[in-house]
Amino acid sequence: MKRYQFTYQTSITFDSKVSDHHFKLRCLPYRCGFQKIEEEDFSVSPCMNLMRSTDGFGNELIFGSTCEPHKSFTFASRGIVQLSQHLVVEEANHIFRLPTLLTTANDEMIKFSDDVVSFETNFVKDTLSLIDALHERMKYESRSTTIKTSAIEAFTQGKGVCQDFSNVILAILRGKGVACRYVNGFIPGEGESHAWVEVNDNGIWYAIDPTRKQLIESDYLKIAQGRDFNDCTMERGVFVGTGDQHKQVHITMAEI
Amino acid sequence: METLIKHKDAVNTWMERFGVKFGIYKHGVFNEQLFPFDSVPRVISHDEWTVLEKGLIQRCNALNAFLRDIYNEKKIVKDGVIPEEFVYSSKGYFVECEGITPAKGIFAHIAGIDLVQAKDGTWYILEDNLRIPSGASYPMIARNITRKVSPETFANNHVADNRNYSDLLKEMMDYVNDGRGINVILTPGRYNSAFFEHSYLAEKSGAVLAFPGDLIVEDDMLFYKDISGEKMRVGAVYRRVSDEYMDPLTFEESSVLGVPNIMQIYAKGNVAIVNGIGNGVADDKGIYYFVPKMIKYYLNEEPILKNAPTYLPYFEEDKKYVLENLSKLVIKDVSEAGGYGVVFGRDLDAEHLKEMYDLVDKEPRRWIAQEVIDFKDLEIIENGEYVERKADLRAFVLTGKETKVWKSGLTRFSRNPNSFVVNSSQGGGFKDTWVMED
Numbered sequence A: 001m002k003r004y005q006f007t008y009q010t011s012i013t014f015d016s017k018v019s020d021h022h023f024k025l026r027c028l029p030y031r032c033g034f035q036k037i038e039e040e041d042f043s044v045s046p047c048m049n050l051m052r053s054t055d056g057f058g059n060e061l062i063f064g065s066t067c068e069p070h071k072s073f074t075f076a077s078r079g080i081v082q083l084s085q086h087l088v089v090e091e092a093n094h095i096f097r098l099p100t101l102l103t104t105a106n107d108e109m110i111k112f113s114d115d116v117v118s119f120e121t122n123f124v125k126d127t128l129s130l131i132d133a134l135h136e137r138m139k140y141e142s143r144s145t146t147i148k149t150s151a152i153e154a155f156t157q158g159k160g161v162c163q164d165f166s167n168v169i170l171a172i173l174r175g176k177g178v179a180c181r182y183v184n185g186f187i188p189g190e191g192e193s194h195a196w197v198e199v200n201d202n203g204i205w206y207a208i209d210p211t212r213k214q215l216i217e218s219d220y221l222k223i224a225q226g227r228d229f230n231d232c233t234m235e236r237g238v239f240v241g242t243g244d245q246h247k248q249v250h251i252t253m254a255e256i
Numbered sequence B: 001m002e003t004l005i006k007h008k009d010a011v012n013t014w015m016e017r018f019g020v021k022f023g024i025y026k027h028g029v030f031n032e033q034l035f036p037f038d039s040v041p042r043v044i045s046h047d048e049w050t051v052l053e054k055g056l057i058q059r060c061n062a063l064n065a066f067l068r069d070i071y072n073e074k075k076i077v078k079d080g081v082i083p084e085e086f087v088y089s090s091k092g093y094f095v096e097c098e099g100i101t102p103a104k105g106i107f108a109h110i111a112g113i114d115l116v117q118a119k120d121g122t123w124y125i126l127e128d129n130l131r132i133p134s135g136a137s138y139p140m141i142a143r144n145i146t147r148k149v150s151p152e153t154f155a156n157n158h159v160a161d162n163r164n165y166s167d168l169l170k171e172m173m174d175y176v177n178d179g180r181g182i183n184v185i186l187t188p189g190r191y192n193s194a195f196f197e198h199s200y201l202a203e204k205s206g207a208v209l210a211f212p213g214d215l216i217v218e219d220d221m222l223f224y225k226d227i228s229g230e231k232m233r234v235g236a237v238y239r240r241v242s243d244e245y246m247d248p249l250t251f252e253e254s255s256v257l258g259v260p261n262i263m264q265i266y267a268k269g270n271v272a273i274v275n276g277i278g279n280g281v282a283d284d285k286g287i288y289y290f291v292p293k294m295i296k297y298y299l300n301e302e303p304i305l306k307n308a309p310t311y312l313p314y315f316e317e318d319k320k321y322v323l324e325n326l327s328k329l330v331i332k333d334v335s336e337a338g339g340y341g342v343v344f345g346r347d348l349d350a351e352h353l354k355e356m357y358d359l360v361d362k363e364p365r366r367w368i369a370q371e372v373i374d375f376k377d378l379e380i381i382e383n384g385e386y387v388e389r390k391a392d393l394r395a396f397v398l399t400g401k402e403t404k405v406w407k408s409g410l411t412r413f414s415r416n417p418n419s420f421v422v423n424s425s426q427g428g429g430f431k432d433t434w435v436m437e438d
Helices: A107-114 A123-137 A151-157 A162-175 B003-008 B009-018 B046-070 B084-088 B139-147 B150-157 B166-179 B197-205 B260-265 B287-299 B316-323 B350-362
Strands: A002-025 A035-045 A049-053 A062-066 A071-084 A087-089 A180-186 A190-191 A194-201 A204-209 A221-226 A235-240 A244-254 B021-026 B029-034 B037-044 B110-117 B123-129 B182-186 B209-211 B215-218 B221-223 B231-239 B270-272 B329-333 B341-346 B367-371 B378-382 B385-389 B393-400 B404-407 B410-413 B430-435
Touching: A035 A062, A035 A123, A049 B260, A062 A071, A062 B215, A107 A151, A107 A162, A123 A162, A123 A194, A151 A162, A162 A180, A221 A244, B009 B029, B009 B037, B009 B139, B037 B046, B037 B139, B037 B378, B037 B410, B046 B110, B046 B123, B046 B287, B046 B393, B110 B260, B110 B378, B123 B287, B139 B150, B139 B166, B139 B197, B139 B410, B139 B430, B166 B182, B166 B197, B166 B231, B166 B270, B166 B393, B182 B197, B197 B209, B215 B231, B215 B260, B221 B260, B231 B404, B316 B350, B316 B367, B350 B367, B378 B393, B378 B410, B378 B430
Parallel strands: B037 B430, B182 B209, B182 B231, B231 B270
Antiparallel strands: A002 A062, A002 A071, A002 A235, A002 A244, A035 A071, A049 A062, A087 A204, A180 A194, A180 A221, A190 A244, A194 A204, B021 B029, B110 B123, B110 B393, B215 B221, B221 B231, B329 B341, B329 B367, B378 B385, B393 B404, B393 B410, B410 B430
16 A cells, blocks of 8 residues: 555636636546545635536536636646555446447457457456557557547557557457446656556456556556546536637646 | 317417417428317227226336336346346436436436327327427317317316316426425427427426526526526426436537536436436337336236337347338337337338348347337318328326326327328327316
């Protein structure tokens, strides 16, 4: 078990004032056995109306609205957590076996997988072998995809970021009937959020990082889980106004 | 009844004056037209009604049990009664509703169950509508008017009063509201096909008619803002906005018809939403096949009302039968509603039959097939003559503290003598439905 401190902040600036801004945020640690929360704070500004909840996946939600016209919007969270190995004993809901728009595999992807592994007995070992093979086909390249890029698109173009590596693995696993889910969270260092997957093998969820090719031990902070990125979005908002918005995200996480 | 027929034109004139209209989109253009009324009522005897009533209550209780189960424990799936992919690949299933049990555990507060009667008198369930079934206001207002133009008809016949629909609605809403606040009916607005009904039901049930933008989530509660800016807490929303548009922060982001973040407080049980979100998984045309099994599973009872003989091409055996008998079956696209996506095999020429064959073969989960039922036709008056037309009955079942069937219903008929499709969105007409008291 290790202790970590994390900080998270997103600032959005609008070219012109917006009003009637409603938002839904997922930026607090996920509640589960391997994450013990010692301290936690959050702030949203400007905000007149702030509420808390959890969604159907168990993710922590902060939601609310601000009616006053504003040109910038900032939300932040921080805390201290104790992390241990990412293992959860829990039967998988069937929805984690079903492909989504972002996590559908084509014949080529299934064939690619079948050439490497069988997914008959050890799902974790097979997933790790598949990830190794995937890195021969796909290379990591910043800004090579967007949040709307599907697993098929990323696999076909042969490059992507952490989200794409996760989507491709989820797509293939679901194609093989294995229950798996998308995870959004933080890793030690400074920068943006990270994405990885959890695979259910015989009623146990194992966390695997398709980008860094490893079984996850205890230095990852899980924020949200879902079928794919769309279930885990850190920020969703609607407002009245025109003009472009510019977003800046900053995350830090360090062992203490 | 003779006098009623004499007054047909008077009734239609009154309806026009009251603005009893139905909007239709055709080729992308919105047209509002009168919903043609035929003054010969459908008459259902007391004994016949007693059976229908029992069967409808049973069916809706099972459907509510199914919805509670599917979004929580999923026992019916785990016990293998319904294949899981049937549930989860349904377009009406919303993962966002996982773990939610609405106020008082009711999902389907207002069910519009469509039935047809065969020539031998047997009633068959054609379809369950558990999302936003419309149409109750039409027989209500028709009765109101016919009682005015021909009071003696109702003095001489013991017809159950149907003008109490709004009382049933209010009673049900008050029950799920549980004293939290006011009742509102949320309409998408003036250009919705059933806007007349939204405003009529609001007026009759004493609910506030709310437009998009009138409702706001604050302090974990739902509020209605009136024109002066005054806020009132809302305890129950009878929404006539579809699931996908109800919350732009949960579903379709571009929606301006819904209420941002209403899903969070709905999940917490701080507001009742009538009907519940995610009901589409239970009225899916594919799930329909399993409703008799649900009745046995949840209620341990034999189904009182029959489904129309239905085949699911999803099952190999059924697929084989459907493909072999395509030309005598009705094929329905499970994702379509309102009479769209319904194809009669016998109307298809060889080329289209082949097309249909390939579609069913390729995407079996998308279709159901049914035997054509030999409808008992109803008489209507056309140009002063009695003629026979196909008709169905939409019964309205309201679930609050108890499950109650409204003693009337919307009888819709096809104005085209060769058509079986009676939906108002396809230009059909309607009749009053008389349920006899003795």
